[in-house]
Amino acid sequence: MAVVDPTHAHDDHHDHGEFIAHHFEGPEQQFDSGKLGIWLFLITEVLFFSGLFVAYTLYRNHHPEIFEQAHVYLNKYLGGMNTIVLLFSSLTMALAVRAAQLGRNKHCSIYVLITMVCATMFLGVKAVEYSHKWDMGILVRSAFDFTYEHPEQTLVPGLSDYLVYLCVIPAILLIGCIAAMFVLKTSENPNKSKFMGGMSLTVFGYFIGVALGVVFMAAGIGESSKHAGSGATPQPIALYAMTQEKDSQSDHDHESGGKEHHEGDHESVDHKGGDHEGDHEDTEHAHEEGGMGHDGHDDHGHAEHKDPPKFDRDIGIFFSIYYCMTGLHAIHIIAGVIALGWLYWRSLENHWRSDYFGPVDYVGLYWHLVDLIWIYLFPLLYLID
């Protein structure tokens, strides 16, 4: 095996550009290798998310009634708006790839910047959504503690405390980026200051998202949020009515059965097995069934605590799944913003040419995958009725 002196490694090679690694034949081989690599990475990403999709499918398949109760807490219009923001960022990402392919670095940097701002806007809207739920005690299963009331006393009047906490890190980042932008103005490379300016704008996008989300909630579109101190929302009332109705019905149904149903007698089991064959209207089925399954236990809980109203505690499992799926997705968005920041810097440095645009294409593919996952999450979580 011939030993190549690294200092002369390039001598026997053809037109190796600035960014073509010496172990590649040329730009095309480098590009194709990178592309195969990113596709393989995306495959692992799909399989990674598939675990959560399996959890979702199983739970929805076995307990559709939980999903029917739970989805009222998700604002489909807010989710829809986020979908459009993400789709728009996908468009600008595709345009950035096109600009890089044509060697238009300035255009590429602008498109990448818009993509980053959309990404942080998405996170801002998500922060409003999360904090709104945390205020109502809609948490993961183990911490689920629903209450109608929003806290009366907040750090910033009219804003959830959780939202304020979620804004702390972005606020620090924003101040840091703006400060760095001014400090780097003295640097010999003007791109450094420009880059920090772009990153400031990116972080600012988060606050645009927060403002958008807050205005959206305050306007009461989709899900009313008029309960900022005044008590109940229409939807929890609806849910309350639903559970009350169920309560009376099941009390009626099980007068004879009493509380013995926890014993799990076999007649009942057989009946359930037979029932499954015929109809899968699980909610009704559960009413008939009474003692078994979620509703049955829920009824039992109701009988003991008439006031305050209780919901099926397993609604929390829906929200565990919801937080895992959307949280993991949000982590991917944050990772995407970091990768996009790198692209932004390299666009400012005029690195892209028609024979070297691989990184933009690869990050673009990743970004589209994040979008693709949201395309499925949105109807699965927000559009259940």
Add this chain to the structure above:
Amino acid sequence: MADHHDDLPKFCHPVSTQLLFGVFFGLIFLTIMTVVTSAMAKPMGVPPAFNFPIAMIIATMKAFFVCAFFMHMWWDKAFNVLAFLSSVLFVGLFIAMTLMDTGHYQESIDIFPRAPEESAAPATPAP
């Protein structure tokens, strides 16, 4: 379709802006369609059983547009496309296998009583 630039290397085929914008507006249209169909299904008397398949079909149409045009799959090497689609196949397999599996024993789980509700414990432990 991709733009034709004779001076570009052959692995570089920029997608025309018209196509990208067309795909974007198509995606927006489909997003609005999912929200509208989910809201209108009940008033229009669509059986609830159809809601989920309709939403998934629309999502898959959107996924197709994103994959084919935004992700350049339409012009990509067949091997890359095949590899990626195989992952989707595996997702289907995972879901199908687990559903089949739990379908067999879910009823035996349901006969067991659940643990009684915890009494309303304070959210934060007392100091």
